[in-house]
Amino acid sequence: MKIKVLKTGVLSTIQDLGRMSYLSEAIPQSGAMDSLSARVANKALGNQDDCATIEFTYGDAAIESKTDLLIAYAGSGSILTVNEETLPMERPLFIPAGNIILINHAVYGARIYLAIAGGWDVPLVMGSKSTYLPAGFGGYLGRVLKKGDLLNNAKQLSDVSLAFLKFLCGDRINYPKWSIAKRKMLPGHLYEIRIVPGREFGWFDAQSILDLLSAEFSVGAKSNRMGYQLGGAKMKRVRQQELLSTAICPGTVQVSGDGGMILLMADCQTTGGYPRIAQVALVDLPLCAQLRPGDTFRFIEISRQEAEDLAIRRERDLARLTRAVELKVEI
Amino acid sequence: MTNLFIDIYALNEGAVTVVFGEEINLILAGKIRRFNETISRYPFPGMITTVAAYTSLTVFYDPVTLFGAGLPGLSNFDKITHYLKNLAIETNLDEVMPTKIVVPVCYGGTMGPDLDLVATAKKLTSAEIIEFHSSATYYVHMIGFVPGFAYLGGMNPELNMPRKTQPRAIVKAGSVGIAGAQTGIYSLDTPGGWQIIGRTPLRMFDAERQQPSLLQSGYEVVFKPVTMKEFEYLKAHNDEN
Structure with missing residues (x-):
């Protein structure tokens, strides 16, 4: 699977769950600012939680599917659309090759996370794929995504991803009726x-x-x-x-x-x-x-x-979520 | 119960900070180094890494792994406190010697634009500044500020010098500077306000290297003056070292 960045947006970087093992060398944790959303986007595809995602800040970006894609997104601050059709969050999305996905600014929030089956394929630097801009390492060449960049997924897909792909693929945009209700894990008041x-x-x-x-x-x-x-x-x-x-x-x-x-x-x-x-x-x-x-x-x-x-309760909820997504395949 | 450390507090749900004392000194630093070595050798379930500082050692862990591991205690904080106290009692803490690193430095000129300024302020010659700076053995108290930046203790008090009033927009990686009673080596090109007296050809930080930061907390450092020519040679042969 491959995408091309058509419009870069305000700040778009590759992030996973961060770089914890080099704190003693003053390497910051980095990783997704909203790690819950990054994990939900990955879980919706049957990915491991720590697969690399793209963090889009305030949206205003666009990408093109150069191949068929199995993607998911979660977070706030942007809504994805294709041909003015809104793509729902927190569930697997099948997008055929040749579509332009707009990442439009939304009223509430700042960051969304775009996951792809297998995770975005960038090298591991010090145990993480997260971009750390001030020192220019990690992620996609240590920098923000730019117009014209081509990004691939990692080729190794989970059984759940393969099953979703098989179930959803075709010549049109397709997604299941279910979604992960991330909102249920959050407190009542977001401020x-x-x-x-x-x-x-x-x-x-x-x-x-x-x-x-x-x-x-x-x-x-x-x-x-x-x-x-x-x-x-x-x-x-x-x-x-x-x-x-x-x-x-x-x-x-x-x-x-x-x-x-x-x-x-x-x-x-x-x-x-x-x-x-x-x-x-x-x-x-x-x-x-x-x-x-x-x-x-x-x-x-x-x-x-x-x-x-x-x-600890949040982690238990998230572990249960992984199982729930797996069950969607078995049905 | 041991008096090795004086307090433990939670930094967040995945880290506790162990406090060893309240002021910078080498005895305390030695305790922290040995305790760090010990806990790295005997990690508890879920332990991720440690961060040493002047008077403390912070231990990072995965809350779920620790919680499920069956250590005594009702909360993660209790479990970890219990573990660390026992570790302090049960292990022999006196055997680890610090690693020593020799850092070549080309002092003065374009490499150390503030050398003459420091000499004038201290009423010493530049040669004396170099002599004082390169004859001490320094101790790495912590790595902080930016990746690979080492805070070194042990500088001759004659060299104490306040920071520049106007920080430089860019200080080149490898620059050796003085700020107050501290000396340090810039690991990346960053803005900075330290008085720059020289530069090392060594790559202090390299994200691609097995150990990205050349210096680690607990190391000892000595500076060795080199000529511009030696500097260029060493810099060109960095990858072979």
Whole structure:
């Protein structure tokens, strides 16, 4: 299977579930900002969760099917169409050769993930196919996708992918009636981000903590895959001691010198020296990934134990989903 | 219970940070290095990797694998705390010697544009700056900032020098710089504010290499002055090393 990029979009890169094994060498995790959507797109095809996907930010892109394709997409921020027909999310899509797929901007959200049966075929760099733009490695030649790029799938398909292909193939666009209901795994409110108090939570005054847990914050214009600058109340320190650099990770909320908060995202550095007021619950990082500059949200405090329970429950739900997709083949 | 480390806290649902002390010193650094070596030799189920820093070691793990592994404790945090405390008691932590790396550096000129500036500020000659900088043994406290960037401790306090007030838009990979009491080597072309006194021909970071970062936390480093000619030769023969 092969596609050609006709229009590159705002920021389109290859991402999988990230590069965890080289953090000690200061190689960022990277990977899909909304890993839940990337995994759902892969699961819908019977792929392994860590198959490479294309992360399209704010859409505005177009691709052409140079061969027949079996693809799936998930996330928010864009809708795929072919000849003005909307392609539904979260299910396998058979697209015959010679179609132009438009990736159009949607009202809510920022990022969608386009998966293909077998995953996109790019080399593994340090154990991952994710693109890390600041150092120019991983993904497709270490860079954003550009007009004219040709991308292939990896040739090894799972039995589930082969079965979907056999069932759906033909001379027209085809897809099953079912879809994965990713929404059911998300909390009721998409603009409430759950946090656990960070290591230096106690370094800030009472008013700052009240603001942190009750006021609205907005995603700043200077936000990218490394992190979001948050607009809103400033956090005032009561402890002024210098903090020695230590490990940080996506979801860490740091407070910079001027009291502004920075929410670290997928491409963040591996160590940092700003006080950490909070840590976003792992299960809510996908919600953060869908926030756009200007969007407002609130933080909700939960305990470390609740965050851990949520993470494990989410993984159980996802494992069940894999089985459910396999069952679609058996019927 | 052991007093090897003083605290453990959760960074997120897939990482805990073990705190060994509160200030930078070599005794603490040695403890962190040995504990890192030990846990790498005896990983727990689901452990992914570790990140050493000045006073801490962060251990990353897969929450589902750890949770299902049957270690004592009701939560992952309890399981890991229990495991790490036992590990600290049961293992012999005194046997690991640090790896030593010799880093050739061409000091001054276009390679080290701030050398003369540092010399003037310190009321020393450039030759003395080079002598001081290349006669110490440095310790890699951590790799951070960008891939392969090593924070080195152990610099002669005579060389302490604040960062540049106006950072450079691009500092070339291999540049050796001073910032406060620290010295370090830029691993990639990046913006930077350190005072640049020389450059190494070694490739500090290479995504294609088996070990992408030449330096690892816990290594010892010595700088060896080389001429421009030697620099060019070594750079041309980088791939053979």
